[in-house]
Amino acid sequence: MAKERDDTIASxxxxxxxxRIIRGEIAPDARLRQDHIAEEFGASHVPVREAFRRLEAxxxxxxxxxxxxxxxxxxxxxxxxxxxxxxxxESLALKHAAQHLTPAILDAAxxxxxxxxxxxxxxxxxxxxxxxxxxxxxxxxMARLLASIDDLHAASARFLFSAWQSGWEKRTDHDHRAILxxxxxGRTEEAASILQKHVQWIGRAPVRTPxxxxxxxxxxVG
Amino acid sequence: MAKERDDTIASxxxxxxxxRIIRGEIAPDARLRQDHIAEEFGASHVPVREAFRRLEAxxxxxxxxxxxxxxxxxxxxxxxxxxxxxxxxESLALKHAAQHLTPAILDAAxxxxxxxxxxxxxxxxxxxxxxxxxxxxxxxxMARLLASIDDLHAASARFLFSAWQSGWEKRTDHDHRAILxxxxxGRTEEAASILQKHVQWIGRAPVRTPxxxxxxxxxxVG
DNA sequence: GACTCAAAAATTATCTATAATTTTAAAAGG
DNA sequence: CCTTTTAAAATTATAGATAATTTTTGAGTC
Numbered sequence: 001m002a003k004e005r006d007d008t009i010a011s012x013x014x015x016x017x018x019x020r021i022i023r024g025e026i027a028p029d030a031r032l033r034q035d036h037i038a039e040e041f042g043a044s045h046v047p048v049r050e051a052f053r054r055l056e057a058x059x060x061x062x063x064x065x066x067x068x069x070x071x072x073x074x075x076x077x078x079x080x081x082x083x084x085x086x087x088x089x090e091s092l093a094l095k096h097a098a099q100h101l102t103p104a105i106l107d108a109a110x111x112x113x114x115x116x117x118x119x120x121x122x123x124x125x126x127x128x129x130x131x132x133x134x135x136x137x138x139x140x141x142m143a144r145l146l147a148s149i150d151d152l153h154a155a156s157a158r159f160l161f162s163a164w165q166s167g168w169e170k171r172t173d174h175d176h177r178a179i180l181x182x183x184x185x186g187r188t189e190e191a192a193s194i195l196q197k198h199v200q201w202i203g204r205a206p207v208r209t210p211x212x213x214x215x216x217x218x219x220x221v222g
Numbered sequence: 223m224a225k226e227r228d229d230t231i232a233s234x235x236x237x238x239x240x241x242r243i244i245r246g247e248i249a250p251d252a253r254l255r256q257d258h259i260a261e262e263f264g265a266s267h268v269p270v271r272e273a274f275r276r277l278e279a280x281x282x283x284x285x286x287x288x289x290x291x292x293x294x295x296x297x298x299x300x301x302x303x304x305x306x307x308x309x310x311x312e313s314l315a316l317k318h319a320a321q322h323l324t325p326a327i328l329d330a331a332x333x334x335x336x337x338x339x340x341x342x343x344x345x346x347x348x349x350x351x352x353x354x355x356x357x358x359x360x361x362x363x364m365a366r367l368l369a370s371i372d373d374l375h376a377a378s379a380r381f382l383f384s385a386w387q388s389g390w391e392k393r394t395d396h397d398h399r400a401i402l403x404x405x406x407x408g409r410t411e412e413a414a415s416i417l418q419k420h421v422q423w424i425g426r427a428p429v430r431t432p433x434x435x436x437x438x439x440x441x442x443v444g
Numbered sequence: 445g446a447c448t449c450a451a452a453a454a455t456t457a458t459c460t461a462t463a464a465t466t467t468t469a470a471a472a473g474g
Numbered sequence: 475c476c477t478t479t480t481a482a483a484a485t486t487a488t489a490g491a492t493a494a495t496t497t498t499t500g501a502g503t504c
Contacts, residue, residue, distance in 0.1 A: 007287065008287045008288075008486095008487070008488095009487080009488075010275075010487090010488095011287075031455095033454090033455070033456095034455080034456070034457095035454090035455070035456090043488075043489085044488060044489045044490070045456090045457095045489095046268055046271070046487080046488060046489075047487080047488070049268075049272055049456090049457085050271055050272060050275050053232075053272050053275035053276055053279070054275055054279065057275070057276065057279030057280075058279075059366055065229060065230045065233075065456090065457090066230075066455090066456060066457075066494085066495055066496070067455095067456085067495090067496070067497095068455070068456065068496090078366065081364045081365075081366055081367060082366065084314055084367075085311065085314070085366065085367055085370070088310040088311060088313075088314045089307065089310060089311070091310075092306055092307070092310045142303045143303075144281055144300065144303055144304065144307065144377075145303060145306075145307055148307070148370060155366075230456095230457070230458095231457080231458075232457085232458095255484090255485070255486095256485080256486070256487095257484085257485070257486090265458080265459085266458060266459045266460070267459095267486085267487095268457080268458060268459075269457080269458070271486090271487085287486090287487090288464085288465055288466070288485090288486060288487075289465090289466070289467095289485095289486085290466090290485070290486065
């Protein structure tokens with residue numbers, strides 16, 4: 001019952017910070033001060049700096065020598081970029097995963113879809129959506145590919161939480177169902193093709209900025 | 223004339239180590255001992271540890287908590303994985319880069335192809351090949367995508383140097399020329415399609431292992 | 445009142461030191 | 475002679491301290 005896993009202080013800090021950045025608890029461009037974070041975690045800044053390097057590699061933070069680290073900012077252009085990378089990589093992963101998919105996995109993916117449809121808020125939806133994608137892609141067994149996709153999902157989630165700060169309306173995910181249906185019938189290419197379009201679907205929502213202005217926000221909704 | 227760039231000790235160490243791993247100067251599975259490396263660079267192990275985190279993110283090293291860091295090993299399966307990821311991402315990048323390509327860039331890419339054809343050894347060929355790919359892809363202006371592609375090229379180069387330790391024979395790169403020709407005529411889809419096949423071309427070469435046995439090695443040759 | 449420049453405060457990057465853990469080597473037992 | 479156990483050496487992970495740099499603050503000037 002030991003629970004050792006990847007437990008170094010640095011990795012714990014990087015997980016927590018990544019989560020905060022994704023949820024929008026720390027705003028884009030906000031500075032990440034190593035001593036403050038170290039103090040918060042009751043640690044020294046050495047593991048904090050290591051955590052920073054990981055966040056940097058994930059594209060969640062940007063570091064300038066001697067100037068410190070700040071939360072990466074993003075714009076519509078990057079939302080599009082991430083969507084297209086996901087389309088390319090997820091469809092690749094699906095083509096390889098297809099032959100290893102079992103009815104049990106597809107049932108679990110269908111359950112994840114139902115949970116997503118029933119989700120009351122954006123966070124619950126994101127969790128279910130990510131689970132769906134992971135379930136059908138993980139069996140490809142390509143570690144490097146899956147790691148890249150995970151990083152892209154983290155970015156997607158960040159865009160999403162930033163755009164839908166409140167006001168989530170339920171919707172039935174027809175794409176997920178079409179993908180599952182194609183997979184069940186062994187039509188892999190078709191499933192990959194739907195997935196490819198699916199993750200490039202970019203939704204928009206009005207957002208109130210602190211200054212009261214209403215601007216439009218964009219995010220990947222698949 | 224200042225030349226400050228990304229110059230922190232950690233980043234210099236990570237660049238040098240990455241280079242050694244790619245060139246095969248440090249063998250797969252070899253341990254990377256932080257104190258030894260620190261001593262070699264006249265530094266303490268703090269920046270060395272930061273460099274390790276970067277290598278880890280690039281897929282060049284693997285770290286196990288409390289057990290240290292070692293050079294990542296690889297096999298034919300990973301060579302294939304990297305080739306397919308490159309195919310997916312480079313063709314995506316090319317589709318976006320195409321509209322920004324100028325005659326000057328295409329000429330430079332053709333020059334890189336000629337240099338590759340004339341290369342006397344595997345290292346010179348790799349350098350020219352990487353330059354070709356960078357030249358035609360960079361204008362897409364998608365930072366995250368290009369960074370991912372760079373990491374994949376580092377992995378490719380490593381596979382290549384491992385397989386072709388010696389004995390390089392010149393060959394004319396018809397794919398590169400076909401890609402340039404298609405691009406010059408504005409046939410972007412065709413160029414992307416050739417590129418996609420091109421980077422999935424996996425060559426094989428006989429390799430003498432230390433124990434005298436001859437096994438086959440594989441690498442991406444595009 | 446905005447603008448420059450200098451001093452003070454904060455922050456980063458790095459080093460040295462130390463506790464905890466793992467690896468290696470050696471000794472003991474079968 | 476091979477396996478197991480134990481002790482020593484090496485190594486990792488982290489803390490605490492320090493020099494260098496950047497940011498902030500504030501006084502003086504136009």
